[in-house]
Amino acid sequence: MLKTLPDGSRRFLTGYAAASAALALLDVVALGLVAALLPGLVGGEDVTFPVLGNLTEQGLVLPLLIVICLLIVLKGVLAVLLLRFATKRFARHEVAIGDRLFAAYLASPWEKRLGRNSAEIVRSVDVGVGITVSGVLMPAMSLFGELGTLAAVVVVLFVAQPVIAVVTMVYLGLVALLLAKVISPRAVAIGRENREWSNRTAKTLYEALGALKEITLADRAGEVQEQVHATRTRSSYARAGAIQISQIPRYVLETALVIGFALLGGVGYLTGGPAGAVSAVGLFAVAGFRLIPSLTRMQAVQSSVNTSGSFARQIVQDIRDGEAEMARQTAERPQHELPDRAADIVLRDVSFSYPDARSPALDSVSIRIPAGSHVAFVGSSGAGKSTMVDLLLGLLEPSHGRIEVAGEPLGSVLKSWRRRIGYVPQEVSLFDASVAQNVALAWDPDKVDRERVRTALARAQLLETLNAREGGIDALVGERGLALSGGQRQRLGIARALYDNPRVLVMDEATSALDTATEAAVTTAIGQLHGDVTVITVAHRLSTIRHADVVFFMRDGAVAAYGTFDEVVAEVPDFAQQAALAGLAGTTEGSVQQ
Numbered sequence: 381m382l383k384t385l386p387d388g389s390r391r392f393l394t395g396y397a398a399a400s401a402a403l404a405l406l407d408v409v410a411l412g413l414v415a416a417l418l419p420g421l422v423g424g425e426d427v428t429f430p431v432l433g434n435l436t437e438q439g440l441v442l443p444l445l446i447v448i449c450l451l452i453v454l455k456g457v458l459a460v461l462l463l464r465f466a467t468k469r470f471a472r473h474e475v476a477i478g479d480r481l482f483a484a485y486l487a488s489p490w491e492k493r494l495g496r497n498s499a500e501i502v503r504s505v506d507v508g509v510g511i512t513v514s515g516v517l518m519p520a521m522s523l524f525g526e527l528g529t530l531a532a533v534v535v536v537l538f539v540a541q542p543v544i545a546v547v548t549m550v551y552l553g554l555v556a557l558l559l560a561k562v563i564s565p566r567a568v569a570i571g572r573e574n575r576e577w578s579n580r581t582a583k584t585l586y587e588a589l590g591a592l593k594e595i596t597l598a599d600r601a602g603e604v605q606e607q608v609h610a611t612r613t614r615s616s617y618a619r620a621g622a623i624q625i626s627q628i629p630r631y632v633l634e635t636a637l638v639i640g641f642a643l644l645g646g647v648g649y650l651t652g653g654p655a656g657a658v659s660a661v662g663l664f665a666v667a668g669f670r671l672i673p674s675l676t677r678m679q680a681v682q683s684s685v686n687t688s689g690s691f692a693r694q695i696v697q698d699i700r701d702g703e704a705e706m707a708r709q710t711a712e713r714p715q716h717e718l719p720d721r722a723a724d725i726v727l728r729d730v731s732f733s734y735p736d737a738r739s740p741a742l743d744s745v746s747i748r749i750p751a752g753s754h755v756a757f758v759g760s761s762g763a764g765k766s767t768m769v770d771l772l773l774g775l776l777e778p779s780h781g782r783i784e785v786a787g788e789p790l791g792s793v794l795k796s797w798r799r800r801i802g803y804v805p806q807e808v809s810l811f812d813a814s815v816a817q818n819v820a821l822a823w824d825p826d827k828v829d830r831e832r833v834r835t836a837l838a839r840a841q842l843l844e845t846l847n848a849r850e851g852g853i854d855a856l857v858g859e860r861g862l863a864l865s866g867g868q869r870q871r872l873g874i875a876r877a878l879y880d881n882p883r884v885l886v887m888d889e890a891t892s893a894l895d896t897a898t899e900a901a902v903t904t905a906i907g908q909l910h911g912d913v914t915v916i917t918v919a920h921r922l923s924t925i926r927h928a929d930v931v932f933f934m935r936d937g938a939v940a941a942y943g944t945f946d947e948v949v950a951e952v953p954d955f956a957q958q959a960a961l962a963g964l965a966g967t968t969e970g971s972v973q974q
């Protein structure tokens with residue numbers, strides 16, 4: 381995990397560990413001195429210290445007691461200051477890990493992102509990172525303070541009574557080993573269960589909220605509740621188990637302390653008679669007073685690390701994978717800039733298979749999309765149109781063959797290529813902000829160029845409608861754009877794609893929710909881009925692509941025919957039938973009958 385932290389963190393963590401250990405040491409020294417002074421104070425005996433000599437005679441007992449008290453106060457103040465400083469630094473670590481994780485997700489290849497559930501990613505980046513820092517990093521670092529205490533007590537014990545010290549250490553070591561063997565595996569399992577079921581709960585909630593309308597109408601609210609109840613029950617029980625397991629060591633150690641009295645008393649008796657028994661028990665009591673809480677906290681740290689480790693491991697792995705991928709991309713492909721005009725796109729023998737798919741989604745496609753032209757991909761559902769679009773967008777990489785833009789392999793101009801693309805997906809995703817922010821895809825309102833927003837909205841035939849609404853382009857669109865109609869959302873998506881003056885406009889079923897008149901107006905506005913912008917359309921509604929320069933008809937992942945609309949109609953009976961059903965001219969009777 382240390383490798384995922386910002387520069388200088390190791391220095392901070394080492395310093396923090398050393399400071400915690402030093403404070404613990406200070407604590408033990410102060411308490412040790414009190415213990416040494418007490419018999420003299422209580423029994424009225426002279427207090428003698430090595431080097432210092434007889435303190436009572438020198439009148440140093442009271443000043444020393446005051447110094448010790450001041451030391452204890454100083455330790456408390458320093459501990460609070462250290463805590464304050466450290467928690468702020470840990471918060472910075474949390475932010476840094478979250479940033480790197482999110483960047484890693486954003487950089488990971490599209491196929492990998494398709495395989496991950498968004499709810500899981502949201503939980504990892506937010507809750508998971510928090511748990512990683514507060515459940516693993518912070519507790520693990522507090523371990524050094526405990527180790528400091530442990531070391532100090534052990535030294536004192538060894539100096540005072542070596543035999544008793546050895547027996548104490550062996551005995552407490554065995555207790556700790558027992559706890560580690562019994563408790564730790566259980567804590568790890570509980571941690572994994574907690575992560576898995578809380579992720580599932582989040583996923584079910586996201587999915588249920590997304591389909592709330594259908595769920596209400598289909599009267600499935602009860603079923604959803606049951607589902608959420610079932611997953612929540614598992615995660616709540618796992619969390620309860622985690623609390624329980626973190627408390628058990630305390631009781632075990634307390635019991636061990638009592639048994640330890642008997643054991644050490646016995647050993648003391650055997651080695652030094654009744655006086656030996658008393659002093660052994662006394663020593664064990666003093667040591668236990670510091671050791672047991674310290675061991676309990678160490679055990680709690682171990683429990684916390686075990687239960688939260690599952691999140692941490694996943695996060696560190698995701699960061700490593702994402703960053704390795706980023707490094708691979710940069711190393712393998714030095715990026716070139718594309719010229720600022722539309723360029724030919726050429727596919728050479730391109731095939732693509734989704735992971736674990738039995739047959740390829742695209743199979744040996746070789747086509748040319750001329751610069752500034754309007755091309756359309758048509759074909760039945762599942763023919764491979766959206767896969768083709770994702771390959772053209774550079775989101776997917778061909779499993780075989782290559783894609784070239786302006787004569788360069790797509791991989792080596794990818795950054796520049798993506799900046800030149802305007803993309804309108806089948807489902808436009810809007811965020812809960814103003815129309816203008818959604819068009820500019822800007823979370824910060826100051827970064828919105830309002831003039832460009834207006835121009836883009838006008839081309840997408842939405843400006844007039846918006847101007848007639850309260851708030852105009854500053855009106856909020858609501859969660860997921862629910863304050864807009866389906867057609868308005870689509871037009872907003874088109875405006876978003878046009879906002880950056882793209883050189884390539886890719887529209888995947890982008891006008892399916894528009895009425896005929898609006899669709900015609902949008903098509904005309906986009907037609908005006910002809911020559912400057914390459915327009916790539918995927919459409920089931922054939923009126924949209926009636927005037928495309930080239931229509932590619934896809935079937936089973938291959939381009940079965942291409943040419944103008946009328947040429948494809950003449951060549952492909954299925955397509956001719958669809959055109960006839962859509963009432964489009966150019967359909968030949970013969971081909972329909974075939």
Ligand SMILES: Nc1ncnc2c1ncn2[C@@H]1O[C@H](COP(=O)(O)OP(=O)(O)OP(=O)(O)O)[C@@H](O)[C@H]1O
Nearest residue numbers: 494734735737741760761762763764765766767768
């Ligand atoms: N993420 C994925 N994982 C596995 N297979 C996929 C994935 N996405 C699509 N496919 C499969 O790849 C094939 C092509 O799908 P694609 O979405 O490209 O078709 P399409 O022509 O765009 O269909 P539609 O018109 O219904 O949107 C289909 O058989 C589909 O099941």
